Amino acid sequence: MKRKLLMVGVGISIGLGSLLTAMPNTALAIQKNEQLENEKKEVQEKKSELESEITQKEEKIGEIKQQKVGVEQEIKRLDAAVSETRSKIDGTKAQIQETKEEIERLEAEMKILEERIHKRDELIKERMRSLQQSGGVVSYVDVLLGAKSFNDFINRVSAVSTFVQADREIMKEHESDIKQLEENKEEVKTLLAQQEDQLKELDRLEVQLQGQIQEQNKVMAQLEVEEQKMHEELHALEDVGELLASQEKAIQMEINAWNQKQKELEEQRRKAEEERKKAEAEGTTPPPPPPPVVNNGAFINPTTGRLTSRFEMRWGKMHFGIDIGKGGRVGNVPIYAAASGTITRSRLESSYGNVIMITHYINGRQMTTVYAHLDQRFVSQYDRVEQGQLIGYMGNTGDSTGPHLHFEIYDGPYSPTQYSGGHSNAVNPLLYVSY
Template identity: 45%
Template sequence: MTLAVAAVVSAASFSPNLANAVSNQEIQQKKNEISNIKSKQSSVQKQMNEADQKIKHLQAEQDKLTQEIKKLDMAVSETSGKIHEKSQQIEETKQNIEVLKQQIAEVQARIEKRNELLKQRVRSLQESGGVISYLDVLLGAQSFSDFIDRISAVTTIFEADKQIIKEQEADKALKKEKEKELTTNLANLERDLKELEQLKQTLNVQISQKEKLMKNLEHQEEELHEEKLALEEEKELLEKQEAAMRSQLQQLIERQKAERARQNTTSNSSSSGAGNVPPITNGAFMRPANGPVTSEFGPRWGKFHYGIDIGKRGSSAPIVAAADGYVFRSYYSDTYGNVVFITHVIDGQLYTTVYAHLESRLVGEGQTVSKGQMIGYMGNTGRSTAAHLHFELHRGPWNAAKSNAVNPRNYINF
C-alpha cells in the first residue's frame, strides 16, 4: 500500500515535466528552421553581391558614356569653332567679291571704252573707203623729213592699235579669271559650311542619344540601389530571426539537459548500478566511466594507442558523455564494436569524443546529450580482448589518421 502511494505521488510530481518534455524532434526541427534561415541568408547575400556587381557594371558603363559624351562635346565645340571660322571666311569672301566686282566693273568699263574706240576706228575705215594703206601714207611724203615723220606716225598708230588689242585681251582674261576665282571660292566655302553644319547636327544627335542612355543607366542603378536596400532589410530581419531561433534552440537544449539530468538522477537512484556512474565534475570534460585505467595514450605493442582504456568494475558499468555535445554517429563498427561519436564545441573550439566496445548504446544519431548523461554500457564488442571502454579525445574533427587525437589526461583527471 505504501509503495503504491509513493508511486502515485512520484508520478504526480513528474507528470508536469513529462508533459513539457523537450524531444529531440523539437530540437532537430528548430535546427532545421535555423538551417533554412541560413540558406535564405546565403541566397539574400548572393543577390546582394549580384546587385553590387551590376551596380559596378552600370557605373563603369556610365563612366565610359561620360567620357564619350565629353569627347562629343569637345568635338561639337571644335566644329562650332570651325563653323564660326568658315562663316567669317564667307563674310570676308563676300566682301572680297564686292571688291572684285568693282574691279571687274572697272575692267569692264575699260573693255567697253576700248570697244567704242575700236568701233570708231572701224567706222573711220568704212567712211574712208577701206583699209588704210600704210604704204600710200609713206609714199605720199613730200620730203625725206616728211617721210621720216610719216614712218614715225605709222609706227605709233600701229603700236597703239596693237597695245589696245593686247590690253583688251588681258582685261578679258582677267575678268574671266576673277569671276572664276570668286565662283570657286564661294562654292567651296558654302560646301564646307554645309558639311560642318551637318557634322554638328550629327554630333548633337549622338549626344542626345548618349544622354538618354545615361539617364536609363542612372535609372537602372537607382532601381538596383533600392533593390539592395530591400535585400539589406531582409538580411537584417533574417539575422534577427536567426538569433531569436538560436536563443529558442538554446533554451530547448537547456530544458532537455535539465530533464535528462533529473531522469538520470531518478534512474541512478533506483538502479543497482548507481554507484558505478561517475560523478559530474568541474571543467570542460569529465570521466566517461568509473574503473581503473588499463592502457594509456601512447605507443603500445609496436603501434600507437590513440586513446585511454578503462577497465570494467562490477557487473554493470555505465558510460556517460564526457561533455555536452551532439551525437553524429552511433553504430556497430568491425573494429570499435558498438561505438558512439560525439562532437562538442567548447569556447569556440571543436572537439570529438569516441566511446568504443560498448555492450549497448542508449543514444542515437542526431541526439543532443548533456555532460554526465548515460550513453551506453561498457562491453567487449568489436576487436577487444576484454570488457573495457576505449575512449578517444580529438581536438578538432575525427579522421582515419587520428591526427587530431590528444591525450585525454591533459583534459580529464583520471
C-alpha cells in the same frame, strides 16, 4: 518590387503529431531542440543564398558604373567633336563672307576696267574719225602728207603705225584684263560654291553629332534608372539579410529559452521525485507532479475593436492581413503580443509605419506575427515577450488612412512581396484569431 529570393517556407512541417502525445521529457526536449536547430540551419542556408545574390547585385552595379564611364567618355568625345565642328562652321562662314567680298571687289574692278575700255575705245574711234576730218585735230593723213622728204615720210608712217599699234595693244591688254577678271570671278564663284557645300556638310555633321549625343544621353538615363533599380534591389536584399540575421538570432534565443525552461522543469521533476520518495518512506501521500507545459498553438486577439478589412484582394492587389479599427475611441488602444516569442524587428518604416515583428515557435514550427501602423512601440529588437504582453498602442503611422492595427501572420518567417515575389506563406489571421 518583386525579387527572386526564395524566402518562403523556412518553417518546416514536423510530423510529430500532437505534443500532447506521451513521450519521455528528455526525448521531447532533444526533439524540439533538433527542430529549432533545423529551423536555424535553414535560415543560415537562406542567408548564404542571399549573400550570393547580394554579391551578384554588387557586381551588376559595378558593370553599370563601368558602362556609365564609357558613355560619359563617348559624350565628352562627341561634345569635343561638336565644338570642333562648330569652330569649322564659324571658320567656313568667315571664308564665305571673305569670298563674297572678293567677288564684289572683282565685280567692281571689272566695272572700272570696262569703263576705261569704253573711254579708250571712244578715243580710238575719235582718232579714226580724224583721218577723214580736218579741223582742230591733226589727222594721221595730214601728218603723212606734211612730210618734207621721203625719209621724213617713212619716219612719219612708222610713227603713225606705232600709234595705231599702241592703241591696239592697249585694247588687247584691256581685253586680257577683263578676261582674267572673268576667270578670277569664276574661280571665286567656284570656291564660294565649294565653301557653301562644305558649310552644308558641316551643318549636317553637327546635326548628326547632336543626334548621337542625344542617343548617348538616353543610354545614360537608362543606365541611371537601372543603377537606381539595382541599388533599391540591393538595399532590399540587405534588408532581408538583416531580417534573416535577426530571425536566426531569435531562433537561437528560442532554443536558449526552451533549454532554460527544460532545466527548470527537470529541477521541478527532481524535487517532485524526491518528495515522492520521502512520502513513500514516511507512508504519506506525495504531491502531484507538475503538469507538462503544452503549447497548443493558440493566438490571442492582439487588440480590441471592429474588423475593418479582411485577408483578401483589395484595390487591385492582395491585402495580406486584417485591419482592426480604432472606431472613434478616445485615448490609447493597447496592442498585445498574440503569442510568446522574440522580437525580430521593431522600427519605423515608410509603408508599415511603426511596426513590430515577433518570431514564435509553436507546435514544432516557426511562425511570425506583424503589428503595423502603431502610434508607439514599447519593445526593442531581441526582446522576449510573453503572450498578452503590451507591446504598443494603435496608431496611424506609415501608409495608413486612419487609426487602426494592421495584423499579419506568417507560417514561417516574414516574407514580403517585394523580396520573394508574393506572401506565399502569409496566412489568414482569422484562422487563428476571432473578430
